[in-house]
Amino acid sequence: MYKRFLPLEKWVAHKSLFLFGPRQTGKSTLLRQTFPEADYYDLLEADTFRELSARPETLRQALNPRQKLVIIDEIQKLPSLLDEVQLLLDRNKSLRVILTGSSARKLRRAGTNLLAGRAWTAHLYPLTTPELEKPRLLDRFNRGSLPGIIDSPEYKEDLKAYVGTYLHEEIRAEGLTRSIEGFSRFLEVAGLANGQQINFTNIGNDAAVPPRTIREHYQILEDTLVGYALPAYQKTLKRKPVVTAKFFFFDLGVAGTLGRWGTIEEGSEMAGRALEHLIFLELKCFLDYHRIDLPLTYWRSLSQFEVDFVVGDKIAIEVKSKTRVSPGELKGLIAFSEDVALKKRIVVCRESRPRCTDEGIDIIPIEKFLDLLWNGEIIS
Numbered sequence: 001m002y003k004r005f006l007p008l009e010k011w012v013a014h015k016s017l018f019l020f021g022p023r024q025t026g027k028s029t030l031l032r033q034t035f036p037e038a039d040y041y042d043l044l045e046a047d048t049f050r051e052l053s054a055r056p057e058t059l060r061q062a063l064n065p066r067q068k069l070v071i072i073d074e075i076q077k078l079p080s081l082l083d084e085v086q087l088l089l090d091r092n093k094s095l096r097v098i099l100t101g102s103s104a105r106k107l108r109r110a111g112t113n114l115l116a117g118r119a120w121t122a123h124l125y126p127l128t129t130p131e132l133e134k135p136r137l138l139d140r141f142n143r144g145s146l147p148g149i150i151d152s153p154e155y156k157e158d159l160k161a162y163v164g165t166y167l168h169e170e171i172r173a174e175g176l177t178r179s180i181e182g183f184s185r186f187l188e189v190a191g192l193a194n195g196q197q198i199n200f201t202n203i204g205n206d207a208a209v210p211p212r213t214i215r216e217h218y219q220i221l222e223d224t225l226v227g228y229a230l231p232a233y234q235k236t237l238k239r240k241p242v243v244t245a246k247f248f249f250f251d252l253g254v255a256g257t258l259g260r261w262g263t264i265e266e267g268s269e270m271a272g273r274a275l276e277h278l279i280f281l282e283l284k285c286f287l288d289y290h291r292i293d294l295p296l297t298y299w300r301s302l303s304q305f306e307v308d309f310v311v312g313d314k315i316a317i318e319v320k321s322k323t324r325v326s327p328g329e330l331k332g333l334i335a336f337s338e339d340v341a342l343k344k345r346i347v348v349c350r351e352s353r354p355r356c357t358d359e360g361i362d363i364i365p366i367e368k369f370l371d372l373l374w375n376g377e378i379i380s
Helices: 008-014 027-034 046-054 057-061 081-091 137-143 155-173 180-192 200-207 211-223 252-259 269-289 327-337 366-374
Strands: 016-020 039-042 069-073 096-101 119-123 227-230 246-249 296-300 306-311 315-319 344-349 362-365
Touching: 008 016, 008 027, 008 096, 008 119, 027 039, 027 069, 027 096, 039 046, 046 057, 057 081, 069 081, 081 096, 137 155, 137 252, 137 269, 155 252, 180 200, 180 211, 180 246, 180 252, 200 211, 211 227, 211 246, 227 296, 246 252, 246 269, 252 269, 269 296, 269 306, 269 315, 269 366, 306 327, 315 327, 327 344, 344 366, 362 366
Parallel strands: 016 096, 016 119, 039 069, 069 096, 315 344, 344 362
Antiparallel strands: 227 246, 296 306, 306 315
16 A cells, blocks of 8 residues: 555645546545545446436535535536535535546536636646655556556556556547547557657558547547646747647556557666656656646757756756766757756766766756655755
């Protein structure tokens, strides 16, 4: 059993909460462990769904006046229930409600009641570095970080089942795309293109799907929390930047299963891509879990200088899966810093010890970087 990092009790003491996250990230388990005394409604249970969809007022009428917390799991299954939640919150200012979801798509439709500032939004991701006893890099490259899969002796079969039942059947059940066959082809190509700039035309050609549909499919992945776009940083003036976003799946194991990566070995080319993906997920989780409102982007100039990650306007991070970083591999950071007044320039790599180059760039081993990140020494 893993101890999760989210400070849910602190947040709920202040405000009700939407808690979003893909299936099997552990939302229900975490909430039941953290709040055992809460009234709990699981909309995946057929009888609970039937009762509340037929008579949503039951939620309000059955509530004990002394109850301080109500949890409703998978709220996207019944968005109309949010009207009753609003009534509860308006009538009882001390009540807190936690609403979980594995898809934000239905809740974003016009007319859906999103409680008008009565609830914060938070996300639960797969396991992060402080939730594991050690970084387990190769495990995370190959198995991913979903709590129920990372330690499974049959993780490959579990990942195949996850991709098959969730990423295909859920999409079909929600009616999010007309052609599940075309969407399946798209998923495989998107897995191969994970972490790269999105080229709708090329991906459409490879998947035999029109580029306009590819754009819609990527939006479905974002809305269902299966992946995230990484926008391009566009504030440089001396060197004109590209504007195309990159895309990363929410979990390395899922991305590898979709893209049929095979087993990733230490020092391989795929290990470098996987490391960049892992650092992206760790940065994104850190910013979300600490509620730090800084954009996470990447930068690439039309002349092909590149920086893997830019946090706000002050921190630039390059990821290299090498045991020795050469001066030539610092060109992207140096070029970017000529246009942006950075406070930190960092290379995350497989060198054995930290050092600082003559140009003032910090070279930091992977495990050391992850420790510094979660101790608040990279991003304040």
